[in-house]
């Protein structure tokens with residue numbers, strides 16, 4: 001897949017913070033005893049994605065469950081090794097760095113790239129007070145800092161994420177916190193490392209609807225204050241839109257392991273260029289758009305294809321109402337349709353052979 005030059009409007013330097021180039025992540029499915037001697041099934045979770053993340057950038061990834069958002073997000077922050085392609089941090093290949101082949105330390109990269117999970121409870125030790133959980137990463141990375149300084153830092157961050165009085169919250173155990181409070185602790189823990197990028201993987205999905213906007217606003221305030229970039233993952237287009245719009249960033253739409261459309265949120269939602277983005281828009285009633293009133297989804301079939309045997313050509317052709325014969329043979333690459341807006345669909349190219357090709361029979 002061709003390299004995606006777009007870096008988002010907030011990017012300030014020429015070199016991207018993170019550069020993902022033609023990355024593939026394929027997983028072998030576990031085999032049962034009877035299948036031991038057959039070839040393993042391979043899930044193509046991410047299959048040829050290129051994207052750059054700049055400094056103080058926001059990329060909101062959206063797409064239906066199983067399309068590869070988490071796998072791509074983890075690859076971006078160096079938690080998942082790609083099967084092919086490269087992922088660089090400030091120009092250095094992350095996995096070459098891990099092998100000791102660059103001038104950076106892998107530990108420094110790892111602490112610069114942080115994650116907040118959907119379920120913060122699972123990543124907080126139930127037997128430890130919040131102050132202990134937050135002390136550990138500082139102790140490991142800054143052994144010279146005194147206990148008093150550590151506590152002051154923790155209290156100030158807890159206050160910053162809205163947990164006041166900080167002294168009271170610091171002494172609690174996770175079970176004494178609400179879901180929203182646990183998520184704030186997870187955010188504080190990520191920020192302790194002064195990270196360059198935070199991956200927020202469905203970080204607001206488990207919260208009460210009333211708390212979601214508050215949490216997104218908090219993350220966006222801190223993004224600016226700490227000069228951090230966010231990769232924000234959501235299966236909900238309206239949340240992705242909110243986060244990207246207020247963070248002056250981009251929305252990236254994923255389908256079966258591919259990025260199929262990337263663009264500024266308003267443009268992508270009011271004038272979607274990929275037929276799958278239209279489906280997401282149709283499936284998201286709270287976007288407050290007139291165009292989403294149709295009662296039927298804009299699709300030929302609703303079944304999601306198997307990621308072990310994805311459709312040939314354009315992965316979306318089995319469901320796309322605009323698919324033609326050419327779409328079953330050729331795979332579209334992301335191409336620029338306007339400033340900061342890319343789409344992987346032949347219809348964006350007026351000279352493509354798609355236009356001469358016959359329509360698909362149902």
Ligand SMILES: Nc1ncnc2c1ncn2[C@@H]1O[C@H](COP(=O)(O)OP(=O)(O)O)[C@@H](O)[C@H]1O
Nearest residue numbers: 027043045064065066067068069070071072307
């Ligand atoms: N460790 C793994 N081993 C095997 N398959 C996996 C693994 N992680 C994810 N997958 C598969 O990869 C695909 C993409 O998963 P994921 O990245 O979690 O998608 P999303 O976050 O969009 O729901 C799914 O089909 C999922 O079952």
Ligand code: SF4
Nearest residue numbers: 314317320327345346
């Ligand atoms: S390339 Fe063809 S099948 Fe794919 S989204 Fe475009 S029209 Fe639909």
Ligand SMILES: [Mg+2]
Nearest residue numbers: 069070071202
């Ligand atoms: Mg996921």
